[in-house]
Amino acid sequence: MYAFDIECPTSVADAVTALQAEEAQPLSGGQTLIPTLKQRLAAPSTLVSLTKIPEMQGIEASGGTVRIGGAVTHATVAASVGQAYPALADLASRIGDPAVRNRGTIGGSLANNDPSACYPAAALGSGATIITNTREIAADDYFQGMFVTALEEGEIVTGVSFPVPEKANYQKFIQPASRFPLVAVFVAKYGDGVRVAVTGASNEGVFRWAEAEQALSANFSADAVSGLQVDDSNLIADLHGSADYRAHLIKVMTGRAVTAAA
Amino acid sequence: MPKDGGIGAPTRRREDYRFLTGRGRYSDDIKTQGECAAIFARSTVAHGTIKSIDTSAAAAMPGVLAIFTGEDFVEVGGNPAGWLINSRDGEPMKEPKRPVLAHGKVRHVGDAYAAVIAETVQQARDAAEMIEIDIEEHDAVVNMKDALAGTTYVHDEIGTNQCFDWGWIEDNRAATDAAIQGAHHVTTLELVNNRLVPNAMETRCSIGHYDTGTGDYTLHTTSQNPHLTRLLLSAFVMGIPENKLTVIAPDVGGGFGSKIYHYGEEALVLAAAKKLGRTVKWTSDRSEAFQTDAHGRDHVTKIELALDEEGNFLAFRTETHANVGAYLSNFSTATPTFLHGTLMAGNYTVPNVYVNVKAVFTNTAPVDAYRGAGRPEATYSLERVIDMAAREIGMDPIELRRKNFIKPDQYPFASAAGLEYDSGNYDALMDQMEKVADKAGFAARRAESESKGLLRGFGVNAYVEACGIAPSNLVGVLGSRVGLYDAATVRVNATGNLSVMVGAHSHGQGHETVFPQVVAEMLGIDPGSIDIVHGDTSKIPFGMGTYGSRSLAVCGSAVVRATEKIIVKATKIAAHMLEADAADVEFKDGTFSVVGTNQSVSFGEVALKAYIPHQFPIEDIEPGLEETAFYDPANFTYPSGAYCCEVEVDPETGKVRVNRMTAVDDFGNVINPMVVTGQVHGGLGQGIGQALMENTTYDSDGQLLSASYMDYAMPRADDLPFYTVDHSQGTACTHNPLGVKGCGEAGAIGSPPTVVNAVIDALQSGGKNVTHIDMPVTPHRVWSAMKNAG
Amino acid sequence: MAKVSMTVNGTSVSREVEGQTLLVSMLREDLRLTGTHVGCDTSQCGACVVHVNGKAVKSCTMFAVEADGAEVSTIEGQANADGTLSTIQQAFQEHHGLQCGFCTPGMVMSAAALLKDNPTPTEGEVRAYLDGNICRCTGYHNIVKAIMAASGQDVSAIAAE
Ligand code: FES
């Protein structure tokens, strides 16, 4: 790592100010950022820690919505939202490993938008709202490609609000080395339709599988997707799987998610 | 029942206390007053000519003390290969120099071309980034067959990428060809033995120290054999006299082969320590480890098996390309030849075997022995082609193996690949395997899996390996440049406790517990009064280290011999004390007594007398009680086993899970069954990892794609099942005093073909006409194979 | 440089550290608690697991500054006050759950965290919990068995000496 300072503000306002400094960068749980820093792929002058800000903690469930503070760890989500949003708790309980879940945060994960991260699938699949220090952003507008989001320089994800679906399930097929999803699918059934979000698979990052959503909105069963084909032209091909394999897995995982949710 | 702490007892390990309480002492745990740090500048390209290196900006960075480049080591020697292999035409192998730091060219990603010594690691790293290197890039030589056909050479001065073209046994070639030509049936299989990174959890670390007062050097390093490292540094690389160099390997956090060898970083920290008069420390990070630790396996093989109408094996013929990487690591030339070709008759009475191995230089990290070293490659080829043959001729795979097994009354058995197996009972192992694995219950388990939509397969394997490495006479003939004996000193202190100095060095095998069990049993004393000293060349007579499942078979034998000498001398002292003739003194359970009387002295009293030799017959008996023995084995030892496993394959995703894994091994006599079982477990974990998960991938530019745990799949707890391990069917080794054979590598040798055979069985049961999938059998590969089979 | 204060195994400590100083570096280099190991640079091996305020974390993936004011426990603090092994440590020895010992501190710390949350885990739960702890020596059999034994479960049906 290169040398840098760390600041630990205790309010969002102070964090925003601190982030205005030259080469300042936010630090959430650090579970992705710190390995990146070790490789010397980034050279911040200051890291602004977001984990000691009380406003960014806390989980509230009311009126069909679960709102989670941006600095809430995966472990806390897993332990706290089992009643309100079981599929989300289940997803959180399987991110990384236990020690990573004790540090990694939902805001950090969403801000990073790793193409193989789990949370983007839940946020996009639930049609969540990403709350920042300046505005609220619909998930559909928020995810803009691999590691790219709608966030502006210095903007902080302070919370996420999930509308709770009637049914939902997350199916993850792991890449055996990193344990990130090789392909994972989040399926959520709402009164007004079904959302299907896919992570791990695309060069564009997390995406919605429109054909499946349509088919499942009409008939919420695994059979509804069995005849569909996923276009693999923009899917990731790497050491761990070809594009057509990923396309195949998207279908299989979607079917399994539907069966598990139904 | 064995005595607690004696031979055969599952004695709990004494080393565990320090490891469990955080008091282990690994190399990187050592911190010396005034130490400084070394960081290496490493090539990011696979192949290129170094046009210039400008270190001036780096040298001006804060804290920088010295910078070394390849120029600084032009005068010193290269790191040599330990075995000379001759090609079929009699030509000796090609041995390009392996310098301390790259000079002239860089030859793989990670090849170090400079080293920065600075006050802190951070400063050294900052400065290393400022070194400017101008490299003229060349095409990377990656694929072995292309390497042999092409004219881009990893080492221009040898004018070829072929290290050697070895035939074994050349005199058997014509007969093998004829047998295959005339056979009723020939099964042919082309396969890849995937390249692996050993991945000891402790990365390498070397600390050089130079005493400016005495001119003595000390190297602390992560080594499986400190004496070999000292020998190589002294005789070949640095020319430091052996008596001026101490090599110490403290606790070593795993090795699996990768820490047998001497690496350039060790020479560098010593050179830097001398130049600066400071202690210089380097610790590898995991990324460096992926790029620079010696890798394992990486064979591409075509094997043919010829059978007659009844299924009798007539011949095995193999052609293998073995990747040696960019430079010859110390044992790299022995691994694909004498640790591989000599095992190509397997457990079978097959009359004809011929093996051809072409070793190839490529722009990749050096490849050398990794757990099993050559024998997993041999077993995998044999046991895959046998399984395939069984399917082709419609015979049960166990029956086909049994039909061709060497029978217990045929020992000693001269195999068609040139070894003389001393003992074994392969049918008994197979019987036991079928029993403990509940083979009979497989059909029901398969039905159960199928009801869940999964395919279930049963795979078997038989192996024999050669370990207890190795008889110096034999390996000398085969091209080894060293002897492979081992040594031990048993020192009985005046107060009756013992220090036993051993040449073997534990990196997880529990030597501190197991060797005392042997000595305690022989002397009839409390094992707690015996301590092992290892890993320090200044304290130990000599040693060839720990690898090739040799510690107990070779070094343990030296311990036995030294202890026997102690008993002989102690008996003389006891006779003197008892005023009897030594011939009349009997030693039993720690007591010397005069036969037929009630006169006796204890071992402790004799020890004390040895050091307080008042009224000693000094012309007959020297004071003191300390003996050394060097033991050179008469033959290899030949552990063998029968393995099976059951896998479930998800036909939708291709995912394979090993549900049951059974290993029945013949290790000869067993000193500590708990430790032996643990060794098998570890080997099974690595073998299943090789079969299903692990792969080292370079792209066509020689970039390492699987360069971290993000892309190199290490088996984790939830990838593996509980194992069933059985060593009840041991047949004692006939030529070493303990009758032991060695257990460290078996699991990694026996399991890969077992798993792959089971996967093929599962797919066939599901009507998929898949006959082979190369390792690692990843979900993607299984899915593709199923798809291609239609 | 920043000043950080924390309790490590019950003892208060304060040190001046740089921003980029990892918790593991502070433990190993400054406090000389070398039982916590580093086995990777990608936050995957778990050799570095310690507890911060009672939770298992990877000390290689947390800055020392972030542990300011925290209670940290490491492998050095796990044995009983009289130096005898804790139940978990004892089970690792009894069931040969370690070989080279390098992964062991992290394994013991993860096991302790697991058993605190889940006093009688199933085999599957133990294996899943160890997802972030790599052992290259043992094939995990005896580690899983030791943890189940430490939880008071009868492991005699699981094979081996
Ligand atoms: S050192 Fe590997 S996870 Fe921390």
Ligand code: FES
């Ligand atoms: S005991 Fe060696 S890595 Fe686990």
